[in-house]
Amino acid sequence: MIDPEVVYRETTPRSGALHERAVTVMPGGTTRTTTYFAPYPLYIERGEGCRVWDVDGTERIDMIGNYTAMILGHSHPKVVEAIRAQAARGTGFAAANPVEVELATLLCERVPSLDAVRFCNSGTEATMFAMRLARAFTGRPSIARMEGGYHGTHDYAEVSTHPAPAEAGPADDPRAAPDSMGTPGWALEEVVVLPFNNAPAAERIIRREGSRLAAVILEPIIGAGGVIAATPEFLRRLRDVTHELGILLIFDEVISFRVAPGGAQELYGIVPDLTTLGKIIGGGLPVAAFGGRADVMELLDPRREPNIAQGGTYNGNPLGMAAGVAAMKELTPDVYDDLNRKGARVCEQLTEVFASHHVPVQVNGAGSMLALHFTDTPVVDYRTMAAGDRQKTRDLFLDLLNHGALMAPRAMGALSTPMGEDDIQRFVDAVDASVAELRPRWESREPTSQTSR
Numbered sequence: 001m002i003d004p005e006v007v008y009r010e011t012t013p014r015s016g017a018l019h020e021r022a023v024t025v026m027p028g029g030t031t032r033t034t035t036y037f038a039p040y041p042l043y044i045e046r047g048e049g050c051r052v053w054d055v056d057g058t059e060r061i062d063m064i065g066n067y068t069a070m071i072l073g074h075s076h077p078k079v080v081e082a083i084r085a086q087a088a089r090g091t092g093f094a095a096a097n098p099v100e101v102e103l104a105t106l107l108c109e110r111v112p113s114l115d116a117v118r119f120c121n122s123g124t125e126a127t128m129f130a131m132r133l134a135r136a137f138t139g140r141p142s143i144a145r146m147e148g149g150y151h152g153t154h155d156y157a158e159v160s161t162h163p164a165p166a167e168a169g170p171a172d173d174p175r176a177a178p179d180s181m182g183t184p185g186w187a188l189e190e191v192v193v194l195p196f197n198n199a200p201a202a203e204r205i206i207r208r209e210g211s212r213l214a215a216v217i218l219e220p221i222i223g224a225g226g227v228i229a230a231t232p233e234f235l236r237r238l239r240d241v242t243h244e245l246g247i248l249l250i251f252d253e254v255i256s257f258r259v260a261p262g263g264a265q266e267l268y269g270i271v272p273d274l275t276t277l278g279k280i281i282g283g284g285l286p287v288a289a290f291g292g293r294a295d296v297m298e299l300l301d302p303r304r305e306p307n308i309a310q311g312g313t314y315n316g317n318p319l320g321m322a323a324g325v326a327a328m329k330e331l332t333p334d335v336y337d338d339l340n341r342k343g344a345r346v347c348e349q350l351t352e353v354f355a356s357h358h359v360p361v362q363v364n365g366a367g368s369m370l371a372l373h374f375t376d377t378p379v380v381d382y383r384t385m386a387a388g389d390r391q392k393t394r395d396l397f398l399d400l401l402n403h404g405a406l407m408a409p410r411a412m413g414a415l416s417t418p419m420g421e422d423d424i425q426r427f428v429d430a431v432d433a434s435v436a437e438l439r440p441r442w443e444s445r446e447p448t449s450q451t452s453r
């Protein structure tokens, strides 16, 4: 019976050796929890198009593209040229620059909710500032968020992203649970947790807590938490109730911005008050943004008193701005259509593969993203996601590495524009081969049901 970890160790000796060095200088030998996996992470040396090569020289198809950021694949010639040209002119000045105006204009033109935008360097900063803006605008202290959503790693964000279901209270009235040691007690008091895709329960909680709520923040399509799309009805109810109660609605589109030129808000036809962006808007460099209604964004205007200061040595840095402009210009409506068509097709193919092996799985797809959940029940929220078999997910992830495909360790995937039909077929074939190989191992174990992460 195959043990994917044994094969992984045998075929990635240089990654293993690098990790042995890394553990002496970084905790666990890693600087990014989301790319760590046991027995040790894969060390990638280079990428081109939809392929990556590890330090042992093994080529793999990249089915996650730096957690969805690399929508154009690696080293896209236009993006590389933009970076090269800007690097030669300088990478940062204590001044405004023309490229930031270009990217800001482009985003405001595309995204329905953006009257104005500000740049920062990570999705974490973007959601932190959007929440601060909401508190400043409304004069209220608290933020409501979805159980199982992900908004980065600041204190207000590190609540109920992946709670143990047994400790998270009733599904229709979840309790705020810390995601991390060190999450402050005040964060648990000021964060209200809502059940995703349960409109009556979410509305009831919002009405109950409304007088203290500055904002409701959510991913219209949950990304890292399992590619779970909100129902249109859920978003509509949130829009209506927040509008009625004077609460700002924030769409965190750090990931879902890849589903359409104007993001998920364009697809659903629902305009939030504020939006956060990241990942694809920097063409692979660390760029993020938050923006929205003019009367809210105005609080950041340094010409008025008081105002919210938003310093940041690298905010709007010309290198990231240039890469972002180049990437955005490549992303025409036709490109999105093509990617989304391929996304739908790969989900169909994967569903057929698992059915042919009689392995129960939910293939959650949205646009060019997908996630595999080993469970019988449709995955529509955190609790149904957390019921999936985590050990099978880990086995599949490792075995796919052994078969030449890189997903996220949670079996999340994202397509990129350089992927042709043959690349996609190669990925589907790798899944087919892995499932065939792993089935005896899975059948020899009792089914387990565990929480995620």
Ligand SMILES: Cc1ncc(COP(=O)(O)O)c(C=O)c1O
Binding pocket: 067, 121, 122, 123, 124, 125, 127, 150, 151, 152, 153, 219, 223, 224, 252, 253, 254, 255, 278, 279, 288
């Ligand atoms: C929806 C969402 N918001 C925020 C973040 C945080 O972004 P970053 O990792 O750039 O801080 C992420 C990261 O994956 C995300 O998926």
